[in-house]
Amino acid sequence: QTVVTQEPSFSVSPGGTVTLTCGLSSASVSTSYYPSWYQQTPGQAPRTLISGTNTRSSGVPDRFSGSILGNKAALTITGAQADDESDYYCVLYMGSGIWVFGGGTKLTVL
Amino acid sequence: QVQLVESGGGVVQPGGSLRLSCAASGFTFSTYGMHWVRQAPGKGLEWVAFIRYDGSNKYYADSVKGRFTISRDNSKNTLYLQMNSLRTEDTAVYYCANDGGIYFMAYWGQGTLVTVSS
Numbered sequence: 001q002t003v004v005t006q007e008p009s010f011s012v013s014p015g016g017t018v019t020l021t022c023g024l025s026s027a028s029v030s031t032s033y034y035p036s037w038y039q040q041t042p043g044q045a046p047r048t049l050i051s052g053t054n055t056r057s058s059g060v061p062d063r064f065s066g067s068i069l070g071n072k073a074a075l076t077i078t079g080a081q082a083d084d085e086s087d088y089y090c091v092l093y094m095g096s097g098i099w100v101f102g103g104g105t106k107l108t109v110l
Numbered sequence: 111q112v113q114l115v116e117s118g119g120g121v122v123q124p125g126g127s128l129r130l131s132c133a134a135s136g137f138t139f140s141t142y143g144m145h146w147v148r149q150a151p152g153k154g155l156e157w158v159a160f161i162r163y164d165g166s167n168k169y170y171a172d173s174v175k176g177r178f179t180i181s182r183d184n185s186k187n188t189l190y191l192q193m194n195s196l197r198t199e200d201t202a203v204y205y206c207a208n209d210g211g212i213y214f215m216a217y218w219g220q221g222t223l224v225t226v227s228s
Binding site: 036038045046048055089091093097098099102103104 | 145147154155156157160167168169171205210212213214215216217218219220221
C-alpha cells in the first residue's frame with residue numbers, strides 16, 4: 001500500500017515563506033514521479049498550481065514554486081498572502097496508470 | 111476556455127448503481143486522457159480512475175476496481191463513470207479532470223455529489 005505523506009497543517013505569517021512537502025512512505029520522491037500540486041479552498045474545485053515537479057500552470061503567481069528537496073517533492077510559497085490560506089494537495093504518478101494523492105496540508109496565513 | 115461539467119450525482123442506496131457524466135468543451139476532448147477524482151466529506155482528494163484519449167486503456171484505484179467503469183464517447187465529448195455495488199464509503203464529490211500530458215490533472219470540473227445511504 002503506497003502512502004503519500006504531507007504535513008497535516010502549517011502556518012505562515014503574511015509575507016513569509018513556507019515550504020510544504022510531499023513524501024513517500026517507502027521510497028524517495030524524484031522527478032520520475034511527476035509530482036504535481038493543487039490548491040483547494042472550501043467548497044471549491046481544486047486548482048492546478050504545479051505540474052512535472054516545477055512547471056507553474058497558466059495564471060499561477062510566481063510566488064509558488066515546485067522542487068525536489070532531499071527525498072521529497074516540495075511546494076514553496078514566497079511572500080505568502082492572505083488568500084493563499086487553503087488546502088494543498090500533491091499527487092504522485094506511480095506508473096502503470098496509477099496516481100496517489102497525499103492527505104493534504106491545511107495552510108493557515110496569520 | 112476549458113469547461114468540464116459533471117452531472118448524474120444523487121442519493122442511492124448501498125448496493126445500488128449510478129452513472130456520472132462529464133461534458134467537456136473548450137479543448138479537443140478526443141486527444142486528452144481523462145481522470146475521475148473524488149473527495150469524501152471533510153476528507154482529502156482520492157484519485158479514482160483514468161482513461162486514455164482513445165479509450166484503449168483504463169486504470170482504477172484499488173478501492174473501486176471491479177465496481178466502477180470509466181468510459182468515454184469522443185463523438186459526444188463526454189466522459190462517464192459507471193458506479194455499481196455502491197458502498198457508504200463511496201459517498202463523495204466526484205470531479206472529472208483532463209490530463210495535462212505529463213501525468214497531472216490540468217483542468218477540473220465543479221464536481222457532482224454522490225451520497226450512498228439507506
